[in-house]
Amino acid sequence: MSDLQTPLKRVRGLGSAKHGTHHFIVQRITALALIPLSIWIVFVALALMHADYAHARAMLHHPFAAVWLAAFVVAAFWHAQLGLQVVIEDYVHTRWLELAAQLAVKFFCFVGALTCVFAIVRIALA
Amino acid sequence: MPQSARPLSPHLGIYKWQLTMTLSIVHRATGIALAAGTVLLIWALLSLSNGPEAYAHVQAFCASAPGMVLLFGWSWSLCYHLCNGIRHLAWDSGWGFEIPRAYLTGWSVVVVSIVMTLAIWGCVVARAGMS
Numbered sequence: 001m002s003d004l005q006t007p008l009k010r011v012r013g014l015g016s017a018k019h020g021t022h023h024f025i026v027q028r029i030t031a032l033a034l035i036p037l038s039i040w041i042v043f044v045a046l047a048l049m050h051a052d053y054a055h056a057r058a059m060l061h062h063p064f065a066a067v068w069l070a071a072f073v074v075a076a077f078w079h080a081q082l083g084l085q086v087v088i089e090d091y092v093h094t095r096w097l098e099l100a101a102q103l104a105v106k107f108f109c110f111v112g113a114l115t116c117v118f119a120i121v122r123i124a125l126a
Numbered sequence: 127m128p129q130s131a132r133p134l135s136p137h138l139g140i141y142k143w144q145l146t147m148t149l150s151i152v153h154r155a156t157g158i159a160l161a162a163g164t165v166l167l168i169w170a171l172l173s174l175s176n177g178p179e180a181y182a183h184v185q186a187f188c189a190s191a192p193g194m195v196l197l198f199g200w201s202w203s204l205c206y207h208l209c210n211g212i213r214h215l216a217w218d219s220g221w222g223f224e225i226p227r228a229y230l231t232g233w234s235v236v237v238v239s240i241v242m243t244l245a246i247w248g249c250v251v252a253r254a255g256m257s
Contacts, residue, residue: 013129028218031211038208042201042246048170049188052255054177060174071166080161112168119171126175 014126023082038074044069066124070117077113079124081105149232153210156203163200201246206239 002112044065048056086107092098141147166184173180187193212229217223222231 011204024236028215031215035208035212038204042180046246046253049250053181056174056181058253059176076167077164083157084161087158107224108162110163115168116171119168119175122175123171 016073023085026081027082030075030082033071033075034079037075039066041072057126060120060123061126063124066120070120072114073116073120077109077116081109084109130215135157141142145232146228149210149235151178153214155209156207156210158202159203160207163196166200198243202239203241205242205246206235209235210238 044059047059051059060069085102088098088101088105092101138147168185170181173184188197213222213235216231222228
């Protein structure tokens with residue numbers, strides 16, 4: 001069918017289509033968000049390492065902790081997906097393998113983030 | 127496997143090994159390691175929401191030797207990726223591309239990430255000693 005299309009028609013929808021910088025920008029926005037969030041998460045992890053079950057639950061039961069932990073989880077999985085996407089684009093050159101890897105990473109990050117948020121809400125509302 | 131036999135541009139093997147390329151490779155490697163580390167995050171949060179029995183498995187794993195090694199690796203990966211990520215954000219704003227500055231910030235990332243990691247594990251050891 002391509003011979004029925006003008007060159008302009010063919011090229012439309014390919015290339016950046018005005019979204020070329022979207023990946024770059026979202027990667028930077030999530031990176032910026034993760035600077036304070038990941039520093040905070042280190043302190044949370046340090047506190048959790050020496051807490052028993054009841055203490056750990058009580059810590060994450062606090063609304064402040066629950067909301068910021070959920071924010072960390074969303075930003076972290078989003079940033080991970082964007083980063084792994086570039087790694088796969090750079091190193092996996094077999095088309096079907098690349099597609100499978102990209103889908104696997106997207107599904108893992110999406111379900112991972114959902115699972116964490118579900119657990120956080122469950123702890124916060126218990 | 128490349129799908130075509132096009133000539134390739136010069137790759138890693140042809141360049142002199144340098145700090146800047148090492149840091150770039152390590153940035154990727156730590157990013158991949160941290161992405162893998164989210165499995166522990168998912169497991170820990172889900173177990174914490176499930177109950178004390180499930181959470182006890184996470185605690186036992188974190189206290190085990192392989193668990194400690196992984197936690198140590200992930201803590202350094204996080205510190206490194208955080209510091210070098212800030213370096214990347216500075217580059218994105220156009221700052222720090224001069225060769226001496228790129229090396230200065232590069233070595234700073236190495237030193238600061240190691241100091242941060244040692245500080246984290248210093249806290250762990252100190253608190254373990256108190257209890």
